[in-house]
Amino acid sequence: MNTLWDRFEGVMVRGEEDDRIAGDFNMWVFVLGDLVIFGAYFVVFMVHRFHEPELFRASQGHLNLLIATLNTIVLLTSSQLVARAVHAARQGDDAAVRRLITQAGGLGALFVVLKVTEWVIEISRGYTLPSDEFFMFYFCLTGVHLLHVLLGLLIFGVVLHEIRQGSGRRVTLVEAGATYWHMVDVIWVLLFAVLYLLR
Amino acid sequence: MSATTETRPAPAAATSTDTLEGKRDLSICWWITVVFYGLFGVIFVPLTRLMPPPGPDMSTAQITEYFQGNRTGIQIGFVVLMVAIGGAAIAAGLIAYQMTLMSVSKIYAYSYITTLAVGALPGCLLGALAFLAAVFRADTDPEVLVLLYDVAFLTFVGSLGCFATNYLVFAVAVLQDRNGIFPRWLAYVAIWQIVTEVLAAPVFVFRSGPFAWNGVISFWEGTILFGIFLGALIRLSRTAIRRQPIEAVA
Amino acid sequence: MNISAQSISLWLAAVFGTVLVAAFVLFPGFLPPMSPEMSSGEVAEFYAENKTWIRTSMVVFDFCCVMLLPLFMVVVHHIKRMRTSTDVFAYCYLSAAASGATILAIANLFWLIAAFRPERNPELLVLLNDLAWITFTAPVGMIIAQNLCLALAVYLDQRPDPVFPKWVGHFNIATAVLTAPAACAAMFKSGPLAWDGLISFWLRLTLFAAYIAVMFFMLRRAMRHEALELQRAPELVPA
Numbered sequence A: 001m002n003t004l005w006d007r008f009e010g011v012m013v014r015g016e017e018d019d020r021i022a023g024d025f026n027m028w029v030f031v032l033g034d035l036v037i038f039g040a041y042f043v044v045f046m047v048h049r050f051h052e053p054e055l056f057r058a059s060q061g062h063l064n065l066l067i068a069t070l071n072t073i074v075l076l077t078s079s080q081l082v083a084r085a086v087h088a089a090r091q092g093d094d095a096a097v098r099r100l101i102t103q104a105g106g107l108g109a110l111f112v113v114l115k116v117t118e119w120v121i122e123i124s125r126g127y128t129l130p131s132d133e134f135f136m137f138y139f140c141l142t143g144v145h146l147l148h149v150l151l152g153l154l155i156f157g158v159v160l161h162e163i164r165q166g167s168g169r170r171v172t173l174v175e176a177g178a179t180y181w182h183m184v185d186v187i188w189v190l191l192f193a194v195l196y197l198l199r
Numbered sequence B: 001m002s003a004t005t006e007t008r009p010a011p012a013a014a015t016s017t018d019t020l021e022g023k024r025d026l027s028i029c030w031w032i033t034v035v036f037y038g039l040f041g042v043i044f045v046p047l048t049r050l051m052p053p054p055g056p057d058m059s060t061a062q063i064t065e066y067f068q069g070n071r072t073g074i075q076i077g078f079v080v081l082m083v084a085i086g087g088a089a090i091a092a093g094l095i096a097y098q099m100t101l102m103s104v105s106k107i108y109a110y111s112y113i114t115t116l117a118v119g120a121l122p123g124c125l126l127g128a129l130a131f132l133a134a135v136f137r138a139d140t141d142p143e144v145l146v147l148l149y150d151v152a153f154l155t156f157v158g159s160l161g162c163f164a165t166n167y168l169v170f171a172v173a174v175l176q177d178r179n180g181i182f183p184r185w186l187a188y189v190a191i192w193q194i195v196t197e198v199l200a201a202p203v204f205v206f207r208s209g210p211f212a213w214n215g216v217i218s219f220w221e222g223t224i225l226f227g228i229f230l231g232a233l234i235r236l237s238r239t240a241i242r243r244q245p246i247e248a249v250a
Numbered sequence C: 001m002n003i004s005a006q007s008i009s010l011w012l013a014a015v016f017g018t019v020l021v022a023a024f025v026l027f028p029g030f031l032p033p034m035s036p037e038m039s040s041g042e043v044a045e046f047y048a049e050n051k052t053w054i055r056t057s058m059v060v061f062d063f064c065c066v067m068l069l070p071l072f073m074v075v076v077h078h079i080k081r082m083r084t085s086t087d088v089f090a091y092c093y094l095s096a097a098a099s100g101a102t103i104l105a106i107a108n109l110f111w112l113i114a115a116f117r118p119e120r121n122p123e124l125l126v127l128l129n130d131l132a133w134i135t136f137t138a139p140v141g142m143i144i145a146q147n148l149c150l151a152l153a154v155y156l157d158q159r160p161d162p163v164f165p166k167w168v169g170h171f172n173i174a175t176a177v178l179t180a181p182a183a184c185a186a187m188f189k190s191g192p193l194a195w196d197g198l199i200s201f202w203l204r205l206t207l208f209a210a211y212i213a214v215m216f217f218m219l220r221r222a223m224r225h226e227a228l229e230l231q232r233a234p235e236l237v238p239a
Helices: A004-013 A020-051 A053-060 A065-090 A094-124 A133-164 A170-197 B024-047 B060-068 B071-084 B086-100 B107-136 B142-158 B161-176 B184-204 B216-243 C002-026 C040-081 C088-116 C122-137 C141-156 C166-186 C198-232
Strands: none
Touching: A020 A053, A020 A133, A020 A170, A020 B184, A020 B216, A053 A133, A065 A094, A065 A170, A094 A133, A094 A170, A133 A170, A133 B184, B024 B071, B024 B086, B024 B216, B060 B071, B060 B107, B060 B142, B071 B086, B071 B107, B086 B107, B086 B161, B086 B216, B107 B142, B107 B161, B107 C002, B107 C040, B107 C088, B142 B184, B142 B216, B142 C088, B142 C122, B161 B184, B161 C002, B161 C040, B161 C088, B184 B216, B184 C040, B184 C088, C002 C040, C002 C198, C040 C088, C040 C122, C040 C141, C040 C198, C088 C122, C088 C141, C122 C166, C122 C198, C141 C166, C166 C198
């Protein structure tokens, strides 16, 4: 046992999780895969942008940079809280973990509210999904990202629940949740740069 | 007799049964599943050419030409599907059975079966039936052909909820399962599938571009990911069959 | 473990059921319901003018309506807990629920297809619209079968502490009986039995919403009772 192939077989095929690395491994598969998938969306976006730079630049001007910047700050702060929660989990400080995750979740919820507000503003000004190619990408990409944020809030809920139940897996869980949330943050930063800032 | 609750012992704890011996019924179902999906690929791609789809922005004349030029392939392919579609039930039943081996409630298995039962009809057969109707008569009105064309692709690519629910219950079951029937990363791949269903929603709006029913994102990325999920599921199903302790026949 | 699966299934139904209500209100053809007597010109105009809201509401519908299915699977689970001579009603119920969801999914798709190309020949739009409405309203048989199975199981349940009180059986029968006439929507173009009529539309859909709500609460109650049972004597719980 324990050649590299054995470990691969164990984790990938038999789903064994005695190894702490294995538990993270599954989440890393998810994170890396998700980044690749999102990467593909970005590539498609860039290809389309390359073909119609004027249209994209013009439509981009209608976006609300203020709300987006706020959202970026919100997510980055929540990621910092989550990182501190991991540290607290490793120290066995359950109360701190609960507090930090709840706060991060609160910021996540704030992101959702801000994002929906931003959408409502765009739609009320007449920019909707079928308005033009740029807005098509804008709504679809930020929409999928928003789904990821909602899933992240769900994950936080599960983590909090497990901690309250005194689960033995709490450190792994918090770490997995943190990995996921950082991924959500990274994707947002990329989205922010590509959709809002890139000229 | 031991407790008749739904918890089964984890396979790893039982005696080593890394074999397909004594599990002939499961083996048969697995092979039928493999053959079914293989046939599915052959039917939908080279034979009927429903995949990859032509676009919603084709003209009436082009659509008429598409059907008339492909009549034989469509008829042979989909008539075979009329029989082969039973394989979808076998595939669903096999995975659902394996879900009953998990430490989680059978409610997930019931949901798995029923959501796929829904999906088989509007999400697969309806498209095939629309195509068959389109080529049944040689003189069908071109506008009617466009209608059937829309019916086929919108239902095939646009059946979202049945599959989204299916992936969701599967993912939750796998994540909660302490018996490790399937590895957790399969649950995450299933969650990606839900995302692809969401990104297929725009097909009802766009006639061209990456979010149309033949689009890079709504169709291609979704289908490629589905291929990965399906391949993994089938492979891991076999592993689960091998690891399953042989139940003594009374 | 059973309890968490039930909890998740009920929670899914609550969240997505609420979203469905919103989608229902947003669909331009429901409030008030479209008349079967609309001319082809009026139908074409309806789809051309309302395509955005039709698409939005129906896509939400597409995504959400099958999310109710796990709630019905929780019912299946509780029927199995009842002390009837066999579990047969549970499997019949499961089968009917699957078909019922299929019917809803198909109706939904017809509306979406109609809204996809609103410049289509108006006669074809009328065809799609008719298909959507008739599929949505008329096939009540699966609901009736489901409700009948549950009602019979409730009446025949010989547990000293029945899974559901007898009135749940009455409620299921009553809902089935009152829903049944909607089948006639496939025949009538006006009047209370037409697809926009008092019986086939208003009564039928109000009953359906009420049914989901009532069963949601009764299932939660049954789930809690089951949790207590499990705590007291886990080895007596049937698989």
